[in-house]
Amino acid sequence: xxxxxxxxxxxxxxxxxxxxxxxxxxxxxxxxxxxxxxxxxxxxxxxxxxxxxxxxxxxxxxxxxxxxxxxxxxxxxxxxxxxxxxxxxxxxxxxxxxxxxxxxxxxxxxxxxxxxxxxxxxxxxxxxxxxxxxxxxxxxxxxxxxxxxxxxxxxxxxxxxxxxxxxxxxxxxxxxxxxxxxxxxxxxxxxxxxxxxxxxxxxxxxxxxxxxxxxxxxxxxxxxxxxxxxxxxxxxxxxxxxxxxxxxxxxxxxxxxxxxxxxxxxxxx
Amino acid sequence: xxxxxxxxxxxxxxxxxxxxxxxxxxxxxxxxxxxxxxxxxxxxxxxxxxxxxxxxxxxxxxxxxxxxxxxxxxxxxxxxxxxxxxxxxxxxxxxxxxxxxxxxxxxxxxxxxxxxxxxxxxxxxxxxxxxxxxxxxxxxxxxxxxxxxxxxxxxxxxxxxxxxxxxxxxxxxxxxxxxxxxxxxxxxxxxxxxxxxxxxxxxxxxxxxxxxxxxxxxxxxxxxxxxxxxxxxxxxxxxxxxxxxxxxxxxxxxxxxxxxxxxxxxx
Numbered sequence: 001x002x003x004x005x006x007x008x009x010x011x012x013x014x015x016x017x018x019x020x021x022x023x024x025x026x027x028x029x030x031x032x033x034x035x036x037x038x039x040x041x042x043x044x045x046x047x048x049x050x051x052x053x054x055x056x057x058x059x060x061x062x063x064x065x066x067x068x069x070x071x072x073x074x075x076x077x078x079x080x081x082x083x084x085x086x087x088x089x090x091x092x093x094x095x096x097x098x099x100x101x102x103x104x105x106x107x108x109x110x111x112x113x114x115x116x117x118x119x120x121x122x123x124x125x126x127x128x129x130x131x132x133x134x135x136x137x138x139x140x141x142x143x144x145x146x147x148x149x150x151x152x153x154x155x156x157x158x159x160x161x162x163x164x165x166x167x168x169x170x171x172x173x174x175x176x177x178x179x180x181x182x183x184x185x186x187x188x189x190x191x192x193x194x195x196x197x198x199x200x201x202x203x204x205x206x207x208x209x210x211x212x213x214x215x216x217x218x219x220x221x222x223x224x225x226x227x228x229x230x231x232x233x234x235x236x237x238x239x240x241x242x243x244x245x246x247x248x249x250x251x252x253x254x255x256x257x258x259x260x261x262x263x264x265x266x267x268x269x
Numbered sequence: 270x271x272x273x274x275x276x277x278x279x280x281x282x283x284x285x286x287x288x289x290x291x292x293x294x295x296x297x298x299x300x301x302x303x304x305x306x307x308x309x310x311x312x313x314x315x316x317x318x319x320x321x322x323x324x325x326x327x328x329x330x331x332x333x334x335x336x337x338x339x340x341x342x343x344x345x346x347x348x349x350x351x352x353x354x355x356x357x358x359x360x361x362x363x364x365x366x367x368x369x370x371x372x373x374x375x376x377x378x379x380x381x382x383x384x385x386x387x388x389x390x391x392x393x394x395x396x397x398x399x400x401x402x403x404x405x406x407x408x409x410x411x412x413x414x415x416x417x418x419x420x421x422x423x424x425x426x427x428x429x430x431x432x433x434x435x436x437x438x439x440x441x442x443x444x445x446x447x448x449x450x451x452x453x454x455x456x457x458x459x460x461x462x463x464x465x466x467x468x469x470x471x472x473x474x475x476x477x478x479x480x481x482x483x484x485x486x487x488x489x490x491x492x493x494x495x496x497x498x499x500x501x502x503x504x505x506x507x508x509x510x511x512x513x514x515x516x517x518x519x520x521x522x523x524x525x526x527x528x529x530x531x532x533x534x535x536x
Contacts, residue, residue, distance in 0.1 A: 159369060165348035166370070166373065213403075
């Protein structure tokens with residue numbers, strides 16, 4: 001049964017989609033954790049849900065709608081340029097308002113239950129070839145932009161005041177980063193669903209940060225954990241009947257627990 | 270010193286509206302000079318630094334840094350911030366922090382470079398931070414972090430070093446060490462050093478001149494000329510006493526200190 005499923009096209013498409021999304025999420029994760037942006041990611045994801053539901057309602061597809069929804073809130077958060085508690089409060093407020101709208105949109109859809117469930121918890125096995133191509137396009141574009149911004153973005157994420165003194169365009173990056181994040185979130189919604197975005201965008205990086213103090217290694221570990229969790233989740237759900245996103249969350253969390261237990265014991269001073 | 274000034278301020282004013290933070294500030298800094306910028310909170314010390322960094326425009330007057338108007342990201346200007354807490358798990362070692370000072374502002378991904386690595390190592394050795402340079406910065410003490418901060422600022426070989434409260438929340442020994450590092454640099458490489466600080470005493474042994482900002486006015490000159498009862502009383506337009514206790518200076522009665530439970534000028 002398992003090997004038969006492995007040979008099917010939809011599984012190949014699902015694995016390919018999970019891999020590219022895992023790579024992108026793993027690359028962005030260390031920035032999210034260093035910038036303490038986990039809650040913003042969650043907010044962007046929930047607004048992605050609103051966008052997806054709204055998109056379906058007016059005849060777009062879910063990914064385009066999610067992209068519009070999350071990029072809008074990403075730009076908004078970036079332009080507001082808030083820090084600390086203020087940022088969390090604004091994120092929470094936006095999130096709640098947007099989600100209310102999302103509920104309205106979902107209730108107007110005929111396929112209320114299945115669509116809603118798919119957006120909330122992912123529908124990786126229903127990715128079409130066209131969707132996969134677009135996924136590749138978006139993740140490719142985001143990865144290229146991320147590579148170009150890499151050093152100054154890392155500088156302002158870990159050491160904002162000095163970065164600004166050295167001429168890093170901190171304000172521009174504060175807008176660019178949530179937009180990249182939003183694009184990644186919109187693609188990840190298909191894999192993990194809105195509610196489990198953090199399992200690819202935060203947990204792998206959090207695990208990596210416990211395991212190494214080298215920035216480059218941390219990125220590599222974060223990508224590896226995200227890809228293994230995403231692909232492993234698909235394979236596990238083929239073998240043992242349970243939702244894919246459940247297994248993705250389990251694998252990613254297991255990596256985090258493992259990292260907390262063995263992580264950097266020499267540093268426990 | 271007859272060299273071209275590193276910094277030239279000509280009748281500069283800062284702040285906006287009818288009450289500028291300070292105005293008519295005329296002040297030159299020569300290569301290798303060590304300047305302490307003193308004054309209470311809200312007197313515009315950090316504003317001065319931001320003008321020198323090109324982050325703010327002065328309200329009036331002319332500013333020249335190394336012969337040209339200040340501009341953001343001038344690699345000839347180094348910057349040391351105040352000590353702040355890094356996340357304990359942040360994957361950033363001392364060497365990574367220093368490397369950011371060299372090319373962290375450039376676009377793209379940092380490629381392995383022997384020359385860059387060499388410069389980072391040299392800068393770390395110069396501040397005596399070799400033994401903990403590969404540890405994550407979040408696990409280092411405040412004093413260790415600030416030594417690395419000095420290395421981070423010096424790795425790009427600046428001609429002027431701006432430090433914004435670099436001694437804040439450090440213990441006395443670390444304060445003295447950081448000041449000694451800054452002093453060594455200006456003596457060896459002729460880098461002008463401008464330190465904005467509340468902590469008067471650690472910088473006094475090294476400061477050639479003091480720029481004291483208070484209540485919109487300013488006074489500049491040798492520490493012994495500025496840090497006197499007469500000068501500070503005139504500056505604050507209130508009775509202020511400057512006492513010498515052993516080899517330390519204690520300033521009593523500054524109006525801005527009375528607004529704050531913790532002394533503005535820690536001595």
